[in-house]
Amino acid sequence: MNEILFFGFNQNPKLFKNKPDKITKPIQFKFENENENENENENENENENENENQIKQISSGYFSTIFLFKNGKAIEYLLNSKQNPSKIQIENIQKVSVGCRNEAILTIEGNVFAKGENINPKKPNKFINISSLIEDKNDRIIEDIVSGLSSIYLLTSNHNAYGIGSNEFGQLGFDSKTLKKTEKPILMMKNVSKIFSGTDSRHIFLLNPNQELFGCGYNEYGQLGLGESRKEEDKINKLTKIQNIPKGKIIDIQCGINHSIMLIENEDENQNPKRKLYSTGYSQDNGLGKKNGNTYEFTEIKSSLFENDDNILEICVGADHNLILTSNSKLII
Structure with a gap:
């Protein structure tokens, strides 16, 4: 089984029993039912056992954490649940x-x-097929999903973006006064190549094939990067083109509560791909790569921790902090 290391806030959900609420040094995580799984599967094919224990993806929020295995099955840990972990009854x-x-x-x-109070208020803990609720039957095959704080976004095989859930801050691209939420996916934008949001995010970015970026939602701290002229608008109720984007190819955008981090790729003097980070918005504890304070458009993050031979592979953003994985196997926080 792959090794999983954990550090940080250990209460929501509480994955480690008899451990402090704040884990300041990385510790190894093992599933509570790992030995039980081994006993149950001792007569099965070895390859199946290996896939059963191999982690493909981990996704975590305030109330739950899901572990996805390479065999297409998943388990979840829920806040304050006595049945942790529990198997998700969905295959493939x-x-x-x-x-x-x-x-x-x-x-x-x-x-x-999907499940949640904004998805299925009558039965918030029950998964329902939300892709089948899309009105256009030719648009029901989904290629990607992205979750925000209280909304879910779908990218279809026809490259159309849909949103479902809360629109309290205009994060679905519609006037929040006339549409507070929706329990069916609604079309946000056509000709979309990527969707960017975050676990705690109330804002969203959509990228088209021409590298044009659009955003909407909560903007009180400048987290949409719309510039000084829009800094007093706490809500952007419709998709708006983001100007003054740094030159280069947008690889990824990660959204926190009040800030956003963008990963841009260019070529260096030797025509080798080189990536840089840019931030906008507000974040506590130097989450923007500098001392506390607002920025209203994407500004480069510079740090002595990035060496000349480093290249950024991945970024991950929490509420007020960021994780950066470099090509030299360094994890920078």
């Missing part, structure tokens, strides 16, 4: 996405199952 899973108040599961067949 290829991706999971956990928001603060919802969960979404994408299957190999292109179906999306």
